[in-house]
Amino acid sequence: MIASPYLLYLGHSNDEVGIKTSRGLAVFRPDECVGEFRYDDCPLTLNLPRLGFAEAVAAGAKTLVLGIANAGGRMGADLVADAIAAIEAGLDVASGLHHRLRDEPSIVAAAAKHGRKLHDVRDPKPGIPVGNGKRRAGKRLLTVGTDCSVGKMYATLCLEQGMRARGMTADFRATGQTGILIAGSGVPLDAVIADFISGAIEEISPARDDDGWDLIEGQGSLFHPSFAGVSTGLLHGAQPAALVLCHDPMRAHMRGLPHYPVPGLRETLEANLAVARLTSPDVQAVGIALNTSKLARAEAERLCAETADALGLPCTDPFAMGVDPIIDRIDQCFEPSPRVATLSN
Amino acid sequence: MIASPYLLYLGHSNDEVGIKTSRGLAVFRPDECVGEFRYDDCPLTLNLPRLGFAEAVAAGAKTLVLGIANAGGRMGADLVADAIAAIEAGLDVASGLHHRLRDEPSIVAAAAKHGRKLHDVRDPKPGIPVGNGKRRAGKRLLTVGTDCSVGKMYATLCLEQGMRARGMTADFRATGQTGILIAGSGVPLDAVIADFISGAIEEISPARDDDGWDLIEGQGSLFHPSFAGVSTGLLHGAQPAALVLCHDPMRAHMRGLPHYPVPGLRETLEANLAVARLTSPDVQAVGIALNTSKLARAEAERLCAETADALGLPCTDPFAMGVDPIIDRIDQCFEPSPRVATLSN
Structure with a gap:
């Protein structure tokens, strides 16, 4: 630490x-x-x-x-x-x-x-185990993306803030160097040896029985030809109960690869759910996070509404507009967490 | 070397x-x-x-x-x-x-x-690049599997032998330590840093314009929760024109994981084709390789025939029965390679 x-x-x-x-x-x-x-x-x-x-x-x-x-x-x-x-x-x-x-x-x-x-913080700790895929207790949410650098870390941290503000227990689990510095711990997944990708994620999000959520920072994209192996191992290691799909609507092509188009949201979501089901058969999508920092507010809100309609999932810009719609969906999909009593109750 | x-x-x-x-x-x-x-x-x-x-x-x-x-x-x-x-x-x-x-x-x-x-040979060479997914010339075949250790290396090496015996140009590309020792070069993929999995494969199977085949040794399985990240990056880096699916019909569960069943052949093939299409949109399956070493010959032949019928692909035990049916299918699917003149011609 x-x-x-x-x-x-x-x-x-x-x-x-x-x-x-x-x-x-x-x-x-x-x-x-x-x-x-x-x-x-x-x-x-x-x-x-x-x-x-x-x-x-x-x-x-x-x-x-x-x-x-x-x-x-x-x-x-x-x-x-x-x-x-x-x-x-x-x-x-x-x-x-x-x-x-x-x-x-x-x-x-x-x-x-x-x-x-x-x-x-770019040095993985020694002794990372090989993943075993054993079902473990606890609720885990993973952010996934259409591409690299589309706001997965921000979305995950905003969810932590939003869930804690509602009195839920929620802990950000970092997988990149910025996230590790923010959390004080985590694993720099891109620097882990290939055979240990899923094991590294199992290690940083161990079984929990307190009804709280582990909110795991996603990396890469299943559709990025350079890094999809990392994203795959991350999905398997995370055993996510819930996925949030992150997307940058201004991205013209896959990051660093002008010859690769950005995949569609539905296609990306279906592919991530299919991979996640190997270790977490009941995984559900609970929301879409758009990075609308380059759009005017009205246009951003219109885009979120259109995206929500098209995919049948709550859609928001977590940083600009908050995460309430996604937490509401989590509450609908999963047994609500017992709330910590707060002063206003 | x-x-x-x-x-x-x-x-x-x-x-x-x-x-x-x-x-x-x-x-x-x-x-x-x-x-x-x-x-x-x-x-x-x-x-x-x-x-x-x-x-x-x-x-x-x-x-x-x-x-x-x-x-x-x-x-x-x-x-x-x-x-x-x-x-x-x-x-x-x-x-x-x-x-x-x-x-x-x-x-x-x-x-x-x-x-x-x-x-x-378990030490990757320094300086492996990040994969770029750029389409490169040449024909590449990748062996994929329902599980780890089902005969992918043997199938790949048998294909090299069989193609060379027909006068085709074909080169085994090793991705594990045994294969590297056999080939004299290659990359120990399981020891590569996660961000460089696909780049490592791009490096060992560079563009070729001689109409020969690179035959790339597969690793792991998309359905193995410990190692699917490696298999994913390998599929993307290989840009395979052809896949051969390898399977051990005696395998009771995923290697090392009694809580994970072995996936079906059709499901495995479809998942591998879907992942491969990101970097190689025209990828085709050209055969099934069964490891029948623990079966009586008659039973092995019956199983190969049944599997071929069920999947509409040639099926053989490469080591026990040879690879001719698969090479015949490759000849049908791809422009036949110019044959080197042999003494019998």
């Missing part, structure tokens, strides 16, 4: 896409983020207090999160120097970069000297 | 299943096997000359193949001592064991001292 609260690193970043991990933490774990670290030339902000390393420690921060992606995933000299300064100030360091902290001797030496922990 | 010819190691083995890699080499690469190395307590034989290491070198052997699997995949002290003795006698060493040669310092030191090569 990565110790929180966090100081979020922006450094010299000037590209919104490059700070998506830091932003994801600020959006979904605001209570665990005490501040942001950025230089004067960084035009971006997460609207958190701007803190130096010593100030962050004084404010309670435990870990500096290098929640950025730079070209090539390498750590430049600036980044290395900052990581060492953070360690010297008393912070652990967590990174989702391709270039591992453990491969940078000066960072490793500083951490050893000061007794701080380093977290390379 | 692993230098041939080979000396095949049996050591103290007394379990036929444990020597399947050495036997595979003896069966499919007899011209490249000069002998077998075994102790007096080994009751098994490949019907090759029994040779010591120096004798094998004198007979032209270049590589000792540790084609055995022992409990836990570890190398005991005996095996380590034998590997070092072989190196000292002038042999390279190749191993498909889980326990890597490179992780045994005494073997590494001996190889360095004597200038010999070590081959851990």
